[in-house]
Amino acid sequence: MIYVKKIFIILAFFLGLAVMLMGLSFVFMPKNNMSEFGMEEVSANGILGEKENTIDVLVLGDSESYSSISPMEIWKDTGYTTYVCGTSAQPLNYTVTMLYRAFEKQTPKIVILETNTIYREVTKSSALKTKIANYFSIFQYHDRWKSLGWHDFIGKTNFTWTDDYKGYRYNSSIAPSTKKDHMRGTAVIAKIPELNIRYVEEIKSFCDENGAKLLLLSAPSTANWNYSRHNGIQNLADEIGCEYIDLNLMNDKLKIDWNTDTHDKGDHLNHSGAVKVTRYISEFLSETELLTDHRTDAEYAKWNNSLKNYESVVGKS
Amino acid sequence: MKRLIEILEELQPEVDYATCTDLIDGHYLDSLSIISLVAELEEEYDITIPTVEIIPENFNSAESLWAMIVRLQEDN
Amino acid sequence: MLTFSSYFSIEYLIIFLPVSIGAYAVLPQRFRRLSLLASSYLFFWAVSGKLIAYLIFSTLSVHYIGIWLSGIQDSCDRLLESSPKEQRKEIKAQYTAKQRLVVAFALLIHIGTLLILKYTPFFASNINSLFGLLKIPVTLKIPFFLMPVGISFYTLQAVSYVFDVYRRKIRADFNLLRLALFMSFFPQIMEGPICRYSDTAEQLWSAPKIRQQNLTFGTQRILFGLIKKIVIADRLNLLIKNVFAGYENYDGFVIALVAVLYTIQLYMDFSGTMDLALGTGQIFGMRLPENFQRPFFSKTISEFWKRWHITLGAWFKDYIFYPLSMSRPLKKLTSRARKRLGNHFGPLLAGAIALFCVWLCNGLWHGAGWNYIFFGMFHFALILSGNIVEPFAVSITDKLHINRSGFPYRCMQMIRTSVLVCIGELFFRAPGLKAGLAMFRKIFMDFSLASLVDGTIFELGMDKYDFIIIFISLIGIFFVSVLQERNISLREKISRKNIVIRLGVYYALILFLVIFGAYGRGYVPVDPIYAGF
Numbered sequence: 029m030i031y032v033k034k035i036f037i038i039l040a041f042f043l044g045l046a047v048m049l050m051g052l053s054f055v056f057m058p059k060n061n062m063s064e065f066g067m068e069e070v071s072a073n074g075i076l077g078e079k080e081n082t083i084d085v086l087v088l089g090d091s092e093s094y095s096s097i098s099p100m101e102i103w104k105d106t107g108y109t110t111y112v113c114g115t116s117a118q119p120l121n122y123t124v125t126m127l128y129r130a131f132e133k134q135t136p137k138i139v140i141l142e143t144n145t146i147y148r149e150v151t152k153s154s155a156l157k158t159k160i161a162n163y164f165s166i167f168q169y170h171d172r173w174k175s176l177g178w179h180d181f182i183g184k185t186n187f188t189w190t191d192d193y194k195g196y197r198y199n200s201s202i203a204p205s206t207k208k209d210h211m212r213g214t215a216v217i218a219k220i221p222e223l224n225i226r227y228v229e230e231i232k233s234f235c236d237e238n239g240a241k242l243l244l245l246s247a248p249s250t251a252n253w254n255y256s257r258h259n260g261i262q263n264l265a266d267e268i269g270c271e272y273i274d275l276n277l278m279n280d281k282l283k284i285d286w287n288t289d290t291h292d293k294g295d296h297l298n299h300s301g302a303v304k305v306t307r308y309i310s311e312f313l314s315e316t317e318l319l320t321d322h323r324t325d326a327e328y329a330k331w332n333n334s335l336k337n338y339e340s341v342v343g344k345s
Numbered sequence: 346m347k348r349l350i351e352i353l354e355e356l357q358p359e360v361d362y363a364t365c366t367d368l369i370d371g372h373y374l375d376s377l378s379i380i381s382l383v384a385e386l387e388e389e390y391d392i393t394i395p396t397v398e399i400i401p402e403n404f405n406s407a408e409s410l411w412a413m414i415v416r417l418q419e420d421n
Numbered sequence: 422m423l424t425f426s427s428y429f430s431i432e433y434l435i436i437f438l439p440v441s442i443g444a445y446a447v448l449p450q451r452f453r454r455l456s457l458l459a460s461s462y463l464f465f466w467a468v469s470g471k472l473i474a475y476l477i478f479s480t481l482s483v484h485y486i487g488i489w490l491s492g493i494q495d496s497c498d499r500l501l502e503s504s505p506k507e508q509r510k511e512i513k514a515q516y517t518a519k520q521r522l523v524v525a526f527a528l529l530i531h532i533g534t535l536l537i538l539k540y541t542p543f544f545a546s547n548i549n550s551l552f553g554l555l556k557i558p559v560t561l562k563i564p565f566f567l568m569p570v571g572i573s574f575y576t577l578q579a580v581s582y583v584f585d586v587y588r589r590k591i592r593a594d595f596n597l598l599r600l601a602l603f604m605s606f607f608p609q610i611m612e613g614p615i616c617r618y619s620d621t622a623e624q625l626w627s628a629p630k631i632r633q634q635n636l637t638f639g640t641q642r643i644l645f646g647l648i649k650k651i652v653i654a655d656r657l658n659l660l661i662k663n664v665f666a667g668y669e670n671y672d673g674f675v676i677a678l679v680a681v682l683y684t685i686q687l688y689m690d691f692s693g694t695m696d697l698a699l700g701t702g703q704i705f706g707m708r709l710p711e712n713f714q715r716p717f718f719s720k721t722i723s724e725f726w727k728r729w730h731i732t733l734g735a736w737f738k739d740y741i742f743y744p745l746s747m748s749r750p751l752k753k754l755t756s757r758a759r760k761r762l763g764n765h766f767g768p769l770l771a772g773a774i775a776l777f778c779v780w781l782c783n784g785l786w787h788g789a790g791w792n793y794i795f796f797g798m799f800h801f802a803l804i805l806s807g808n809i810v811e812p813f814a815v816s817i818t819d820k821l822h823i824n825r826s827g828f829p830y831r832c833m834q835m836i837r838t839s840v841l842v843c844i845g846e847l848f849f850r851a852p853g854l855k856a857g858l859a860m861f862r863k864i865f866m867d868f869s870l871a872s873l874v875d876g877t878i879f880e881l882g883m884d885k886y887d888f889i890i891i892f893i894s895l896i897g898i899f900f901v902s903v904l905q906e907r908n909i910s911l912r913e914k915i916s917r918k919n920i921v922i923r924l925g926v927y928y929a930l931i932l933f934l935v936i937f938g939a940y941g942r943g944y945v946p947v948d949p950i951y952a953g954f
Contacts, residue, residue: 041924048928052936068942153425153432157941160431170936171943174886372724376738376776377808380746381768384755396743397588 049164055180056169061187066172072113074191075130082328083134084319085110086240087195088126088231089142089247090118095296096142096247099194100338101306103331106314107321112195114142119150120227121158127231128162131238137318139235140309143246143261143272144253146228149221192334198299198342205286205294207250211276216256220264232268241318246274247305248284250294273312275305282308299342346411352385353407362407369401379404386410392417423467427949428611428697429650437464441607442704446631453628457602457705464607465570472569479531480597480604483579486527487593487600490586493520520587527583535576538566543789571610573786573954577736578604582618584740591619599626608701612694612951614712615732621709629706637923638912639704644930645901646696647938653894654690655939655947657682660882665850668860673868675878676860680847684839685895687846688716690950691730715902720834722803722841733786737779746775765812773805780804787954791854799845890937 058066061076071094075083085108087093093114102110111134113126123145130136161168172180235242244265246253253276265272275282282304286294289301297305313319322328350362360373368374374382382404383394392414403413425432441460445453465473497516501509545561552559582603585591594600603622664671664679671679692713702709716729726734745751751771759767784797818825844861851857872878879885904911915926940946 037920041927044924045928045931048932049935052932056936152423153430156431166935168941170938170941173936174884372727375723375808376742376746377768377772379743380755380772380775381759381765383747384752384759384768387752388756394747395588396739396747397590399739399743399747 046164049166053164053166053169055176056166056172057185058169058172059180059183059185060189062189066169066175068168069115070189071191071193071195071197072115072126073129074189074195075111075113075134076187077190078111078134079327079330080133081135082109082322083111083130083136084108085138085140085313086127086130086134086136087112087114087140087142088118088123088145089114089140090145090148091116091296092144092247092249092252093118093140093142094195094197095199095291095298096302096305097140097309098196098198098299098302098306100192100196100335101303102310102313103323104335105307105310106319107323108310108313108319109322109328109331110194114195117148118145119148119154120145120224120231121150121155124227124230124234125158125162127234131234135238136240138243138313138316139231139240140243140245141228141231143244143257144249146220146224146244146261146264147218147257148224150223150227152223155223190334192337194334196302199291199296200299200342201291202288202298203291203293204288205250205290207286207294210250210253210294211255211258214255214259216259217263218254218256218260220260225264228264229268232270241316242270244270244272245309246272246276248275248279248282248289248297248301250286250290251292252295275308278308346407348389349386349411349414350407352382352389353410356382356385366406366408368406369404374404386414390414390418423463424470425467426946427468427952428608428694429647429946429949434647437467438701442631445628445705450628450630454602454626455598457606457625457628458598461602461605461607461610465605465610468611469569472567475534475569475572476575476605479534479575479579480601482530483527483582483604484594484597484600486523486583487586488595490520490523490583491593493523494589524583524587528580531576531579531583535572538568538572540785540789541566570952571612574613574615575604575610577615577733578618581615581736581740585618594618594622596626602626606702606707608698609709612691612698612949613730613732614695614698614710615736616710621707624707631704632706634916635703635706637916639700639702641912641915641926641930642696642700642703644927644934646693646700648894648930648934649689649693649696649898650949651934651938651940653891653898654686654693655944656883656887656891657686657689658947659887659939659944661686661850663882665852665856668851668856668863671863671881672872673864673866674870675872675881676847677864677868678878680843680860680864683850684843684846687850687950688713688729689898690947694949694951715906717839717842718835718902718906719838720831721807722800722838723807725838725842726800726804733783737783741782742775742779745778746771751775766809769805769808772808776801776804787849792848792851792857795854795857796845796849799848803841803845894937 061067061070061073063070067073075086085099085102087097087099087110091114094112097110097112099110099112102108111130113130115122115126118126123141127139157167232242244261246258246261253274258274258276261274262272284297284301284304289297289304291298322331353360353362356378357373360368365371365373379399383399386392387394394413394417398413398417403409423432423437425437427433437460441456441463444456444460448456462473465476493516497512500512500516504512542563542565545563549560549563552561582591582600586593594603599622602625603616603618606616606621606625609616661679661683664675665683668676695712699709699711710732712731714728714731716725719725719728746755746768751774755768755771758770761767762769780797780801781794782797783800784794787793787796815825818830823830847860848854848857851860872881879888883891901911915923
């Protein structure tokens, strides 16, 4: 009897702790998606401010993703809505967090995962931490105690802000790449960490369940990409049964000029490189015939405003 | 025993040796006083105090010190 | 496989520790001890991987040496019994010499390994600069060794075991597993406390049942330690690391402040880790030796070292200070000097020689670097001068009718001691001795309160809120320390309250830690400082 009582007390204790952590998670959760409200990675989390069920294409990945794909170019050419939830040095555990977060209000039909992140090793420790933080966001936002206000205790969460660039980060400077022939053929297969394979599998099955098509995409980069990595991703794509496009092998079509299309010696593309990649993506998207053109839809009027703002900076091309 | 208390009082007069039982643990005797005390005791009682004996249990009170001295004298 | 870097890793706290406690709780006694040993080796493996070979080697060799020594002692005893009285002294001397050889061999192995791993880079680089100075065109390659975690701690345990067997304080342990557990017990392997075989080996091996009071007291202590480390020490690090890395850019006030804050960080970091070690030990029903006893209430530097890193000080005292000062030549010196200089100054000379060795070793133990040696010498000088000045201080205060045991005087002593300690820690933390001297000079030559007046002090790594939360936490810890100093056990008081309040204490500690801990985005995890020594 005494044991039953003890076990009951322990269970009650942990239940109480979980309830408190959940309560605190509510209080500490940013009530809007701007950095003044304590939101992290603002440009990627701008997707939270998009109108419900208006995003067609979701892009995930590290800095390669937001340097290579410009959603406004896709909108201009095809009328499809794309959002890049890429963040710098994004590890796959955060990719998964962003994926779930995006699908809470959106139902994208296509999910593009930039493959460089698949080679970023996720430590077990950070995987565990992300998992905990996904249940109790207090662990992620606890530092907001410094800026907590009354509103945080009673106010409703209302994400109002969105990025005119839809996650793309504009950079037009030039620093040429000296590396020639970064895609020299090899049979070597770069090994993908075990945990990362499981993350990609998780992403794939989540997409399947939610009726989205997953595409693995390798953006052009002489510093980060090579043929052994290509082989590794190709194997993975075959195993989980999803499409894989390596833009590094398609330069006949893309015509990336490494003298002018990179801003950091081949690590990332600059704006002119991104335009070339994005043009290709637009074509790819329209060939899938899964999406509809929203350019004249009044529901999407804001996208045309964003395009104006975007073009006022990058210029009309 | 009386002589021992005299020796101790000469060394550190601020303590009541009849009652104090934490000479070491209460930081009344520091290591230099202990060197001095050991030298004095060895001469006074004609004993050798080996390093193993220099532990708080033996040095914490006048009483325990006396017990150690008696024991070492017997060993000789 | 599980890997983690310290007691503060999330994997350790929410997986390893609960699982090893759980396994211990459900197993019968004879398996409990083995589960402790298994947990300890798993822990070592998770932190240090293949370097576990060093620990295994140390354990095996110490086991063998113990048996060897006890063999010599036994045959000596047998011979003594059977031989006439006049020969006994000679036999004793003969066998003591034999034992000494074995002990020397043990020291060679254990201290030798430590010296090679820890100090060769330091010696090599110093020899190189000496060669450079003498214009000898030879450059030694500076080697670099990976060190197994806790080697500075378990080596001292191994050496104390050998000495204690030699001195017949303990019997050699023939049970390899018991000795292995003594050497590797996971809550203390990384940062101590440095245990003695006679204190902990038997306790660990007896593997008592987990009792509810131990479980609750231990858990509370662990939470308290986590707050010290994660809320205070790691948050302080934000400012401290910036200022030490670029000390040229800061004025004397900032440097003085950081010297104080670093001393606090070191205390919170180390004593917090000790709370984890002793708290975990307590959950298993073990009493490990305390390593801290409210050191900032010390009235003198010498007292400070009896309250700060207690087990290291005790180790140096038992195995270096007393053996040296009680060695025949120094004993002679003492008794001769006493006759001439009296009881106070007499033993000072021999004591000073032994103290010098202790503080040189203490400095070097913390790391191979001139700043650590300076740190040791600084404390050596303070303790020695404290002893020299003492009689004069007594007579002056007597003449001025100052009550030496009154609160104001004691308070002054405590503050003075703490200030001296902070100065020492400034050199301890400084990136090299030159930097330490430059920083110290700045405190006096470049003092300005400008950063406080215009508020830029809050832009150097810690903002206003960081200072406030640290201040509040420190007040809480001060309150607990005062209670401890008066021998009032807060945990016992709590245990007599009703269940709502008891659970409330846990909730309060956990939530405080979760909200105000310096972890996650924007923070770089800080490895426990003493694990690096």
